[in-house]
Amino acid sequence: MLSKALLRLGAGAARHPWRVIAAWLVAATLAVLAAVAFGGRTADSMTAPGLDSQQAAELIGRAGTGQEGMTAQLVVTPLGEGATFFGDDSARTALTRLRTEVERLPHVLGASDPAGALGAGGDTAVRGGLVSADGRIAVVRVQYLEQSRLSAGDLDALVGLGDRLRAELPLRVEMGGNLFYAFSDPDGGVSELIGLLAAAAILFLAFGSLVAAALPIGMAVFGLTIGVATMTVLAGVTDVPAFAPVLGSMVGLGVGxxxxxxxxxxxxxxxxxGLDPHEAAGRAVATAGRPVVFAGGTVVVSILGLAVANVPFMTVGGVAVSIVVLTMVLASVTLLPAFLGAAGPRLGRAGRIARARRAGRLGRARRAGRLGRARRAGRLGRVGRRRDPEAGAVPAAGWRxxxxxxxRHPVPYAVGAAGLLLAATLPVLGLRVGLPDDGSLPQSRTERRAYDLVAEGFGPVTNGPVVIAADPAGDPGVLDRLVGAVAADPGIASVAPARVDRDTGIATLMVFPTTSPQDGATAATLARLRGEVLPTAIGDGPARAHVGGAAASLSDVGRRTSQRLPVFVAAVLAMSFLLLMLVFRSVLVPLKAVLLNLLSIGAAYGVMVAVFQWGWGGALIGLEATVPIVSFIPMFLFAILFGLSMDYEVFLLSRVREEYVRTGDNATAVVEGVAGTARIITSAALIMVAVFLSFAVAxxxxxxxxxxxLATAILIDATVVRMVLVPATMTLLGRANWWLPKWLDRMLPRGPVGTDAESTGEAPRQRLG
Structure with a gap:
């Protein structure tokens, strides 16, 4: 059913290419116009229902103290060598003007006044955390409205003011805060361009034709335009996390x-x-298009499975990325065959010319060598009797x-490759999730320079304050007890004066831990505050208090995702096993696929720990300091990687199954199937790795x-797993690869991915199972 539908769809698109291309142009135009008219900006809401940090955010919102809004900070120091705000009148005057100018910006509720505090005495300014003890560094903290009422224009206005004042005032001015985190444009545009250029080069080397290289790139650009525009429209309806466009572009380009x-x-x-181009396009969509539909569906289902974490921003991010993937699947079975139909027979001629040139350069000695190798390969049984049209090329012979x-040596290769991947997975035992702060950004960013100035003047603890929201509920002494208990905790450096809303009585405390946000001890401090300090201070009365802030929110999200990760992994593994069993009519093949995919993903996690937490090779991707793994990334990566690794599994095993149906010989099927897809899988993997690595330097x-x-997992999956572990384990299993109990075979419906013979109506020589 699916094969016939795809055959008609592909052939129809190839026969009427310009109609299909025009339809996609109209769709892309409408999507972009909708994004401009109705789209919104990404918004990071790192909370989830039921979390303590979410309850703190709700209390802060009720209090109306303004702390529920966005913040920014300007960190300044006199330009004069040795000058301080204590003794330099011109520096103090400039500081006053700076604050005045900032408060005039749109949507600013207010700003701290270090110059006014200095007027009351240097000690007052230092105790308030506005001026460093040596008088060299001052901080102007700016309070904005809530994020939903702001835009990138507010960040542009602040940055523009800073640029102007740097030229007019005798101060060095650096800026940071969550306003930058929310509205800084991700530098994905350059990464996408680098990824596209790398993909074009690899495609040209693979096909030897500019036309053949341009078609996948053109299709991916169409799909990415519509997918990202649709994501922008979604952002106008709900909060789409800031990482979604970058991740969607990354995954969309790769899979497209x-x-x-x-x-x-x-x-x-x-x-x-010798097939007509229209018929060739139809059959290509009917055969390769079926694994595309299945693999794309697997990616989407895996990503949508993130909903089990019950973290809204992860669920919405998964939906946004899934939209891009679905767009690429649709483009592959409609727009691409239209391109193929428009190109006509030129693609076939270009391929034959390229192969002829390669063959001519080899000379007779190489051809004689291939003949000898083919004779030796005869010992493998039927290997080599049926070859694809490019079998005479050296790459195909080399893969065989x-x-x-x-x-011929399955045991040592299986044991060695599995041992290598297990060793690469060992660093996962030291995985630590947390919140990378601005100290991990490059020195070229003003946020990093502001972070360094604050750390120099006040210590690193002031870069990650925690907010405690308390509702006294009529208990007049609870606030004093709360402040005293929190300040006495060994993990707390200082507590700013409480801000109390007159109408609700809700108080907010700005608390500074003794450790930085990404330090593991900060998470322990948060747990102690919630489990011991706050309950003891509040007692059995009606009052309540909750710990919030960015560090607390991400810590809570990390804990929830860690708790839900085993359930999520089990669900994805079970789903993948059942789908592969349905597709390939086998029990052992899907079991092997699931286990091997786990190995490649585990190794990728291990590499991430070694690079980001241990610093191994971090300089190669521009990492200037070690950082913990962002709390939600492990679950997100598992969803995407498991789906992407299933792509190669489906494409490879589909060809192996074709050979097994045709010949009934497992050895032939393994060698021919793996070798027949090796060049394409390798090229595809190189493209994905190039695209993903272009984002790794952001x-x-x-x-x-x-x-x-993503790049590490795909590289391992397409090399060690597909080219070593798959042939070694399938050789060891022999005919047991295709074992399926008869009672189970009768129960299972026919899968969506069949063989080439099935799609063209040819009867298979042997029934599987």
Missing amino acids: IDYALFVLARHREYLAR RWIGHVS DEPSAKMFGLG
């Missing part, structure tokens, strides 16, 4: 070019067999030699983690 690559490779095979070699630590984690 990959899917197009697999369909294009099949299309060229059919052209080489390699897979044949692994198949400034934001979370973008680096996503990029490096």
Whole structure:
């Protein structure tokens, strides 16, 4: 059913290419116009229902103290060598003007007044945390409205003011705060361009044709435009996290070019067999398009499974990324065959010319060598009797030699590769989730320079305050007890004066831990405040208090995702096992696939720990300091990586299954199936790795983690797993690969991914199972 539908869809798009291309142009235009008219900006709401930090945020919102809004801070120091705010009148005057100018900006509720505090005495300014003890550094903390009422224009206004005042005042001015985190444009544009250029180069090397290289790129650009525009419209309806556009671009480019690559490779095979371009495109979509639909669906289902964490921003982020993936799947089975139909027979001619040139350079000696290798390969049984149209090329012969070699020595290769991946996974035992702060940004960013100035003048603790929200509920002494108990905790450096709302009586305390936000001891301090300090101070009365702030929110989210991760992993594994069993009519093949995918993902986690927490090779991706893993990234990465790794599993095993149905010989099926897809899988993996690594050099630590984690897992999956462990384990299992109990075979419906013979109506030689 699916094969026939895809056959008609692909052939129809190839016969009427310009209609389909025009329809996609109209869709892209409408999506962009909708994004401009109705779209919103991303907004980071790192909370979840039921968390203590969420309850703190709700209390702060009720209090109306303004602390529920966005904040920024200007960190300044006199330019004169040795000058201080204590003794330099010009520096103090400039500080007064700075605050006055900031308070005139739109949507600013107010700003702290270090100059006024200095007027009351240097000790007063120091005790208030506004001026450093040596008088060299001052901080102007700016309070804005809540994020929903702000835009990137507010950040632009603040940055523009800073640029102007730097030229007019005798002060060095640096800026930071969550206003930057919320509205700084991610530097994904440059990363996307680098990824596209790398993908184009790899595609040209793989196909030897500019036309063939351009088609997947063009399809991916169309799909990404519509997907990201749709994501922007979604942001106008609900809070889409700031990492979603970067992650969507990363995954969308990778899977879009990959899917197009697999369909294009099949299309060229059919052209080489003499098929009409329209028929070749239809058959390519019917055969390679089925794994594309299945693999894309697996990616989407895996990502949507993030909903089990019950963390809204992760769920919405998963929906946003899924939209991009679904758009790429649709483009692969409609827009790409239209491109193929418009290109006509040129793709086949370009491929034959490139192969002829390669063959001509080899000379007779190479051809004689291939003949000898083919004779030796005869010992493998039927290997090599049926080859794809490019089998005479050296890469195909090289892959057959390699897979044949692994198949003749399966035990050492299986044990060695598995041991290597297990060793790479060991660092996961030291995985620590947390919140990378501005100290992890490069020195070129003003946020990093502001962080360093604050750390120099006040210590690193002031860069990560915690907010305690308390509702006295009629208990007049609870606030004093609360302040005293919190200040006495060994993990707390200082407590700012409480701000009390007159109408509600709700108080907010700004608390500064003795450790930085990304320090593991900060999480212990938060747990102690919640479990011991606050309950003791409040007692059995009706009063209540909750701990909030950015560090507390991400700590809470990290704890919840860690608790839900086992359930999520089990659900994804079970779903993948059942789908693969349905597709390949086997019990052991899906079990092996699940276990091998876990190995590659575990190794990727291990590499992330080694790079980000231990600092191994961090300088290569611009990491200037070690940081913990962002709390929500492990679960997000698992969802995406498991879905992406299933892509290669489906494409590879589909070809192996074709060979097994055709020949009934497991050795032939393994060698021919793996070797027949090796060049395409390797090219696809290189493209994904190039795209993901282009994001690993971004400034934001979370973008680096996503990029490096995805690139590492795909590289391991396409090399060690697909080219060593898969042929070794399938050789060891032999015909047991395709074992399926008869009672189970009768119960299972026919899967969406069949063989080439099934799609073209040819009867298989042997029934599986």
